[in-house]
Amino acid sequence: MNNRRINRRTFLKHSLSVAGSLGILAGFSGLYGIFGERYWIQLRTVRLSYRRYPPAFAGVRIVQFSDTHIGKHYSIGHVARVVALIQRQKPDIICFTGDLFDSQYGEVTDDVIPVLSRLQAGMGKFAVLGNHDMRLSSERVRDVLERSGFTVLVNDNRTIERGNGRIRVAGLDEIFHGKPDLPHALQGAKEDEFVLLLAHEPDFADTAVAHPIDLQLSGHSHGGQIRIPFYGSLFTPDLGQKYQIGLYGFEKSEFQVYTNRGIGTTLFPIRFNCRPEITVFVLETKLP
Template sequence: MSAIGSLAMLTGASGIYGIFGERYWIQLKTIQLAYRRYPAAFAGTRIVQFSDTHLGKYYSLEQLARVVKLVQRQKPDLICFTGDLFDSNYGELSDDVIPILSRLQAKLGKYAVLGNHDMRLDPSGVRSVLERSGFTVLVNANKSIERGNSRLWVVGIDEMFHGKPDLPLALKGTEADEFVLLLAHEPDFADTAMKFSVDLQLSGHSHGGQIRIPFYGSLFTPDLGQKYQVGLYAFEKSEFHVYTNRGIGTTLFPIRFNCRPEITVFVLDAKQP
């Protein structure tokens, strides 16, 4: 077989794997972090994040049900969804997701923000679907979670392309010495978040690039998902972190290569003085 023929076969095999294999091969990832502001009363809390399901032509309700089962198997204390429930190009708003998402249970609550596809499709409609599924949707708003005499905050920011993100408003009522978990669909919002009393930002949006070439990186990442493309980022002289989840579904092209869909479990602890 010629070199060109071998390359064509390899390219074809990679495409088949990316379309029919990897994009359904969900990776479970655990991240352990410790913070000075994190309350000891919440030590060991399991925060489970999923993102960017992009329901529609290329991701079905049956596949969403599988995601829900995987999330529940992680025994979440708190669940965070970081946007793009539906795909605005190949999907449509549907109440059919409500009984599936309603199966998600977490004793500290379920929280969500909207993504750019949600905003383009129908922001009020997507918000209604999430709320009727048991999620608290945070748009420049916050929610305190209390345990004994301790509390932490879950804060959600409005979407950056089509909304009006206002972090000072979202942080209203929080105290500077209290732990803040920020949900922001676009990871590059971290450049703003790091200037405020925020400890951990969870984001999605980039899909990790969907197609990542070894020794090169992603072929394409969207605007506002280019600086913090994938995974965990730390910052010098700060405890602030941003984590960019690779998401569940796909957009533009139904393919993933070297960039598996992801469900992330965060186990947080109080840093010893």
């Protein structure tokens, strides 16, 4: 009987110790996610090759960032650090894939224009709007981006030429609150042209794959934002659930979609196992 009491006491003491340790670990994880990881930006280089990518564009650096969600939990000062990091990558083309401001904890402000204007790219700065931008004011956000030097593509495209080669950058209107029209966005694109599509929601790739598009760049999902090891993300938004994070290919097609993890946060100001991201794409021509 005494041994049983001792064992029960030992078990209870051990259980309380484990529970306390788990509580401390959870506390540290929460603090890390709130004050550490969500400001710890990862620079990622992705190298890809395509048959339609012109040799004249060899060495061109395409830099993508997304989902800054400027507002209560991400300040313009933080965006200034992002801009400095992007410029260090020596971008030739800059692509922003939506959600400049946070619709729940932010508002559209011109104060970010001098900061975004520091971004310089010899071949252009291109952007599409995200669902949070649309909830606030598509016209106001578009105006802020354009006054910052971005070409905002709403079912539209632009041609970039270099030497004897050219590529086309297309942008899709936001899916939830806009009127996406992919055929119009691709209007004028030639069959042999490399086409880069900017679309805020990554799951649009299931539609894009059936069109003459080589690479789709998206954001929206934040990579899941909170990712549990061996489990994955706790939550991803609609149209950001199938292609949540990173690069995805498709059978019998060269088409690929890349989902950037974004810079800011949504719903909760926390990231865990899912650092904010700036992506540098270095493309080359695939030999036959």
